[in-house]
Amino acid sequence: MGGISMDEALDRAGTGAFQRRLMAIFGLVWAADAMQVLAVGFTAASIAATFQLTIPQALQTGTLFFLGMLIGAVVFGRLADRIGRRNVLILTVGCDALFGTLSIFAPDFASLLVLRFLTGVAVGGTLPVDYAMMAEFLPAKNRGRWLVALEGFWAIGTLIVALAAWAATLAGVADPWRYIFAVTAVPAILGIGLRFFVPESPLYLLRKGRAEEAKAIVNRMLRRHGKPELGAADQIVPAPHATAEGLFTASLRRRSLMILAIWFLVSVSYYGVFTWMPAKLAGDGFGFVRGYGFLVFVALAQIPGYALAAYGVEKWGRRPTLVGFCLLSAAGCLLFVLSPDDMLIGASLLIMSFALLGTWGALYAYTPELYPTASRATGMGAAGAIARLGGLIAPSLMALVVSQGLGVAIELFAGFLVVAAIAALAIDAETRQVSLA
Numbered sequence: 001m002g003g004i005s006m007d008e009a010l011d012r013a014g015t016g017a018f019q020r021r022l023m024a025i026f027g028l029v030w031a032a033d034a035m036q037v038l039a040v041g042f043t044a045a046s047i048a049a050t051f052q053l054t055i056p057q058a059l060q061t062g063t064l065f066f067l068g069m070l071i072g073a074v075v076f077g078r079l080a081d082r083i084g085r086r087n088v089l090i091l092t093v094g095c096d097a098l099f100g101t102l103s104i105f106a107p108d109f110a111s112l113l114v115l116r117f118l119t120g121v122a123v124g125g126t127l128p129v130d131y132a133m134m135a136e137f138l139p140a141k142n143r144g145r146w147l148v149a150l151e152g153f154w155a156i157g158t159l160i161v162a163l164a165a166w167a168a169t170l171a172g173v174a175d176p177w178r179y180i181f182a183v184t185a186v187p188a189i190l191g192i193g194l195r196f197f198v199p200e201s202p203l204y205l206l207r208k209g210r211a212e213e214a215k216a217i218v219n220r221m222l223r224r225h226g227k228p229e230l231g232a233a234d235q236i237v238p239a240p241h242a243t244a245e246g247l248f249t250a251s252l253r254r255r256s257l258m259i260l261a262i263w264f265l266v267s268v269s270y271y272g273v274f275t276w277m278p279a280k281l282a283g284d285g286f287g288f289v290r291g292y293g294f295l296v297f298v299a300l301a302q303i304p305g306y307a308l309a310a311y312g313v314e315k316w317g318r319r320p321t322l323v324g325f326c327l328l329s330a331a332g333c334l335l336f337v338l339s340p341d342d343m344l345i346g347a348s349l350l351i352m353s354f355a356l357l358g359t360w361g362a363l364y365a366y367t368p369e370l371y372p373t374a375s376r377a378t379g380m381g382a383a384g385a386i387a388r389l390g391g392l393i394a395p396s397l398m399a400l401v402v403s404q405g406l407g408v409a410i411e412l413f414a415g416f417l418v419v420a421a422i423a424a425l426a427i428d429a430e431t432r433q434v435s436l437a
Contacts, residue, residue, distance in 0.1 A: 006218075033127055035160055272394040
């Protein structure tokens with residue numbers, strides 16, 4: 001037949017059991033990473049009690065964790081474009097499991113800070129590479145739906161860590177943060193062995209001139225799906241424009257600036273909300289809206305948000321879905337500010353959770369498609385680093401602005417989310433059903 005593109009080969013293979021296995025493996029560790037990230041808010045109070053600290057001092061574990069994530073996203077994103085996705089993923093998941101487990105047994109606060117920093121480096125390296133790699137095993141026609149489904153495992157991780165915190169509180173155990181960290185470490189430990197079953201990205205192999213290895217992986221997919229394999233005459237050829245490009249070269253500058261701005265604004269808003277919410281609701285709360293039990297409902301609200309995002313990115317497109325969820329998130333924030341009673345406050349928190357996680361789903365589906373294969377993991381790494389910068393800033397920003405009133409902080413997040421929607425409108429590409437280069 002002659003030369004065919006990787007996109008044509010992936011279209012021929014389609015989606016099925018091969019991708020479902022990848023989804024299960026990636027999703028397990030994705031849920032683990034969500035648990036590690038959100039454990040910051042759920043563990044601060046008990047860490048403070050164990051080591052006789054104030055809550056702001058205990059939140060330094062979060063500051064160091066997000067700093068580690070920022071470094072890990074930049075370093076491992078670039079490394080994955082150079083030495084391969086698979087090797088980086090095995091390394092980062094192994095480190096996540098190791099340092100996450102050691103965090104359980106930290107004898108003092110200084111040791112805990114170091115271990116949370118190292119865990120953050122590993123988690124920061126895992127997140128962007130996971131997405132870049134999963135995207136490269138999917139045909140264009142339904143890539144967005146599958147990527148949002150992967151992001152949906154974040155909601156599962158959120159639900160598990162909320163349940164773990166609730167159970168530890170109800171049981172009245174000493175040092176509940178140790179139990180929460182133990183729960184977060186389990187899926188990462190399980191994920192180490194499973195990652196060895198993930199093959200290297202065929203797009204990455206093709207870009208590195210290893211066309212026969214790429215073809216062998218495509219044939220594995222075809223066999224698994226009961227379809228004829230590529231023959232000796234069917235050579236997979238790289239796209240002519242699949243060369244390395246800097247994120248801020250002329251062809252990519254506008255979309256990089258806009259998408260990175262969105263990552264920052266959404267991240268500050270998301271981590272701002274989810275840093276104060278667990279501590280606030282576990283304490284005085286808002287009338288009946290209090291305790292870790294309500295946070296379980298907040299976590300459950302994320303799941304339909306992902307479902308709608310998965311539908312929207314394929315039906316309406318990546319950019320319209322992202323814009324819509326940003327504006328809905330802003331509306332949830334404004335409803336919180338304007339709510340006259342506890343019932344509406346509870347509803348606003350559920351809307352925020354639903355819409356913010358739908359925003360993340362659309363953002364994660366859109367971002368890897370804006371970059372060519374040679375720069376995809378680097379682009380996702382840069383986005384991850386910017387998101388961690390937002391995570392670093394959010395707790396400090398909350399502490400500063402909340403002194404003016406909690407409503408002022410939430411109004412600020414509403415403004416950020418509106419600006420993010422405007423930035424999304426300014427991106428110069430819609431990638432629904434567009435081939436990866």
